Amino acid sequence: MDKLFSKLRIGEKIGLGFALVGLLFVGVVWHDRQTLQGVLGDYQQLQGFGLRKSLALEIEIELAAVRDAEKGFLLDRREAFAEEASRRLQNLRDKVAALAAVDQDSRQTADSLLALVTTYQKSFDTVAEAWRVMGLDENTGLQGAFRKNVHRLQELSAGYNVDRLYTLLLQIRRSEKDIALRQDPAYRERVRKLLAELQQAVETSELQTPVRQQLLSELAAYASTFEPYAESALKAGNINGGKGPFRDAAHRIEALLKAYHVANLEASVLQLRRREKDFLLRGDDSYPPMVVEIATTIRAQIAASALSNADKALLTGLLQDYQRDFLALVAQSASISVLTREMNEAAERIAPLVKQNVDQANQMMAARLAEIEVSSAASVRGSLIVMACAIALAIIFALAITTRIVRPVRQMAGLLDDLAYGRPTSHVPTVSDGRDEINAMGESLNALVDHRMTFLRWWKESMDEVSARRELLQAGSDEEKDEAMKDLRAATIAKLQQLNAIRGRLLQHGERVREVSQRIQAAPGSVSAADATALEHAALAMATLFEVLAREDAPAAEDMPAAASTPTSSA
Template identity: 65%
Template sequence: MDKLSSSLRIGEKIGIGFALVGLLLAGVIWHYHQTLRSVVDDYQQLQRIFEVRKSLAVEIEIEMAAARDAEKSFLLLHQERFAEAVDRHLQAMHEKVGALAKVDQQSQQTAAQLQALMTVYQQRFAAVAEAWRAMGLDENSGIQGAFRQKIHRLHELSAQYNVDRLLTVLLQIRRSEKDLALRQEATYRDRVRRLVAEFRQHLEASELPPAVRQKLLAELATYSRSFETYAESALRPGYSGGGRGPFRDAAQRIEAILHSHYVPELETNVLKLRRREKDFLLRGDESYPPMVVEIARTIRAQIGDSALAETDKAQLLALLRDYQRSFLVLVSQRASIVALTAEMNAAADQVAPLIEANVAQANETMSSRARAIDEDAQASVRLGLIVTASTLLLAVVLALGITARIVRPVRHMAGVLDDLAYGTPTGHVPTVPGGRNEINAMGESLNALLDHRASFLGWWKASMDELIARRAVLGSESEAERDEAILELRAASIVKVQKLNAIRGRLLQHAHAMVDTGRRLSAAGSLPARDGKALEHSAQAIESLLDVLAVEDEAPRAAAGTATGQADAGSAGA
């Protein structure tokens, strides 16, 4: 780590520190944006899938409810526009189910089930609608319209044979006529006149054929005229005519005409027939068709027993037969409609739970997904806080580490310089050879300064020791003092030589470094080849000179011997 730190300059360390802190902050920002994007993507997915699924499920449910409402309106009112509304809502449901199938795999399975059930429901409703069209959507169409035409015609004809009131009035006329003959009172004549006028009113208001009405009116006029003649005679005292005359013959002809167009209670029974028919159409009770058949049998017997012409009987019986046949077909068709409606309701009952389950499933899925997104968002927030705190802590650690790498050597150098200024340095500043760090370079320079100071002080001390030893040798008075001084001189000389060898060794290292540097610069092309060679040769010459100037440890001994000889010569002279 120290080697790596020393290979970087202070500016590079600071730049790398800021870069690392910036990378950490960029990582925090990237994590924040990734978290934000993840949350946004989750909510977009929630909106795109689950919200769409819920919306489509609710729309399908609404369309199905609208289709069922239109279906019930059709079954109740039998109007074609409600059948078209059912088809329209079902078509809209098919489109929404198709859109639901495109949401996701689960929705696709639900949509496939819905499509199958909706198809069955649509087919059953189409069958019910077609059955109602065959039966008749109103009283004038289908089977219902066919037998209605028959019964209306039968009712119209039955009105022509409804002469009960005319017969009743005619009988009242004949009774009053008899009373006049018996009692010979004018009140009976007046009553006959009043009943004749009433008979004429009923005749004119009746639905008898016009020819029959004219014939009856003519006979009634004949009766009225002849009765007046008879009444004048009957009111005279002593009348004994027995109540006979042309008026009697006219009354009998009128009665014969009425009987020839009379079926007892025909119109009443036809109305009863219509009543039971309406009861069945309204309630659908199976007890009413047998009643209709029984009333038709009664009417048939009445027509057969009547005095009508055979052609009239045949017409009435044919209308009654066609009506009964059409009514029984309608009864059968209604039974078929009931069965088809039950099948349609069964199909609809299968669709509705699936739609409700789809809506409930969409709501539950959306709620669970929203909860999961909220939990993920909270976890992402917590993770973001942890990452941010870790990043800040790591940034602080990096800042402290880089600062320590810068401050610690500076503090160490400050201590060394303080020792250098006020005391004796006891150590060197730790450095890394070849380091590019400015502080490392300062440390190397300071170490060199300390070495130079130590070398200078050592050289100076050695020189002073040698000088003192020489003076001691020269000033010795006895042999023992001289030998001791010679030993001290020899030791001082050895120390001096060692100092010189140390300096030479360092200079030799510098020379070797100069040679290597010159070669590298020449190889790199940073210097011209000539300058590089000149630098290399100069360094090699310095190396050679340093080799020549090498001093052996014997030199101090020789110098000591010389000093001894000089001392002896001085003694002899003295």
């Protein structure tokens, strides 16, 4: 780690510290961004659940509107309700398509809904078309067809209803005979009155115009011939057996009435209409057989009448067409009942699915809200932990980098203090080939300490040698000479040891110079500032050591004063 930090300058260390702290806070910001993205994703998911619920409610509303339009069509049978139902169904399809775009679960639900809506729409269209065939009102479809036939039959039946006319004719004939029997003028007045009623009844009847005119003509003939007969019968009692032109006219009138008389035809037709309307009103299956039975009775009445074959064929044909169309309407009504039931079943399958979709959206939203609350609390705790760790790591990085800068400065301050007030024995720890300015200061300070120690030791050894030589020269006895020689030998050995140490240091500086030269040779033309400084320091150190060695070559006599002065000045 020290070697790594020595490769960095102080500014680079400070920049690295700020970069590390910045990276930590970038990591914190990234973590916060991820948290915010998670919150945004949760919000979007909740929004999707809300949209799903909203669309489900809109689908439910549209379905209710479709059912209302359907009921309106079935009750009033108006095309406007069918068009409204089709428009609402299209809106319902659009809502289902929007639901399918929310998420995968919604897409599955939407597919099921779309299939059911398609089935319902086909059923509704089939029911609507069946009602169009049956008749949306009394004038269209099968209903209009049989109604047209029965109206024509009813009109014709009124033209064959001569019961009252025949009754009046019989009353006239009875009063006519009473005149002959009783010769009472009151019966003549009664005949006149009944003739007036019969004439008025013929005029207001629904008989065919030629028949009505023929009857009126015969009535006029009867009236004109009846008066002479009545006068003769009342005065002379001459009745001629009750015969005469009036009697022939009465017979012709009776023949005409019998030729256009079908007993109870109009009543039977009215009874037929009653049972028809009962079925249309109630839809009870017991009424169609009644209609068929009454139609059979009417056909029997027509067949038993004195009508012409053409009139019988006309009435029978109208009755047959009516019966055919009515039975077709009955069959269509049964088909509509089945189709309506199928349509209701399809609609009833849609409603639970829509409700299930709403309930599912509510449940998923509630569950997701609970999960978001838990994850939000965990995210808050995680953010606090990340922030605390970032702050702790920032403090650790700051302390580590600051310590790497401050500790060698503090050591150099202590070493400088030793240089100023004592004899330093330690060195500042350094790393070779380091780029750190403080490392370079430490190397320079270590070199200063080494030079100072070298000069001091050299000065001390030189002084010891000078003292030993002086004592040798001043020794008077052999013992003193031996002692002096021993001291001189010790001093000489110490100087040799120091010379060996200087030699070793020269070898170190030489090795450093060799390494730098090898790097220069490996990259010719480029010399780094660090290599240039290393060469400079090695050259200066070698020059200093060579200066020490140069002083060793001076004469011993000159060494004494030099040795006495040089260390002092160096110190």
